[in-house]
Amino acid sequence: MADFDWKTRFGPLLDQLAQDGLIDWAETLRQQLTRRFDDNPHGDLDRWQAALTRLPQMTDAQAHLDRSAVTLSSLHPLAPEQQEQLLQGLRGLMPWRKGPFDFFGTRIDTEWRSDWKWDRVAPHLSDLAGRRILDVGCGSGYHCWRMLGEGAGRVIGIDPGLLFLFQFLSVKDYLGDVPVDLLPVRMEDLPEGLETFDTTFSMGVLYHRRAPLDHLLELKGTLRRGGELVLETLVVEGPEGYSLMPEDRYGQMRNVWFLPTCDTLLRWLDRSGYRNARVVDVTATSTDEQRSTDWMRFNSLQDFLDPNDPSKTVEGYPGPLRATLIAEKP
Helix, strand or coil: CCCCHHHHHHHHHHHHHCCCCCCHHHHHHHHHHHHHHCCCCCHHHHHHHHHHHHCCCCCCCCCCCCCCCCEECCCCCHHHHHHHHHHHHHCCCCCCCCCCCCEEEEECCCCCCCHHHHHHHHHHHHCCCCCEEEEEECCCCHHCCCCCCCCCCCCEEECCHHHHHHHHHHHHHHHHCEEEECCCHHHHHHHCCCCCCEEEEEEECCCCCCHHHHHHHHHHHHHEEEEEEEEEEECCCCCCCEEECCCCCCCCCCCCCEEEEEHHHHHHHCCCEEECCCCEEECCCCCEEECCCEEEECEEEHHHHHHHHHEEEECCCCCCCEEEEEECCC
């Protein structure tokens, strides 16, 4: 089995960033990727690379990015041995949390029905055709593919989870040179003041940040003037100015810091220098949208809610309520 060749994987993107005048970012990324893959490689890297290598080669793969499941198809059906290779390779990349996906008839029923979130958000977006998009905390890249399906010119997702990267590559390797990339870096690894993206998504990230206003300012720094922020996060009901800070865990998660009300979040956006901020959707997360599946066999939302009152978490806090807001950078 060949080692993970990150220079070949990310080289075209690094070259493109340099051509676009983002030379400093390209060089910073090169250093970060060197540290991540050469200096301190993850212990599961070989296992994930082996799973990726196991996937059968298909020379005529086509992508369908306007469906609930990001779907790969082929004019020629897979032979039985290819179907087994495909299944074993995809199983080797478990757990699958964000999706769903369909690989040549093998459907991956992920923990999250991420298509439901996309269906809630998409009607409120500016036309994505030709836009340069950043997706912060993109997971396996499901929404990145949906953005490309809407005509985006270039999509860059960032998420530090290396398993997510290999899940993303399991799709991209079938599609070749498409303008979608996933970088295994954190938001704080991006240079300040990039000001290069037309749209920046931050979905399911803000409540994990100890300093949420700093996150809003970091996001603003990625946008060009007039660029659009799409923000989705956990909220609670209550008056302007109120924000819930859990004593310890929220829904068994330790890394949840602030759950504001929608009005408080609008104030945060205003104080952070955004304009025309508005709430476009508020939806309670259900156990139909987030649940354990055969592709994600660990505990999920039903285990994090009070069994006697599913409107509350096991800690007694209000159950997960998610709001999506859109705002512009002046």
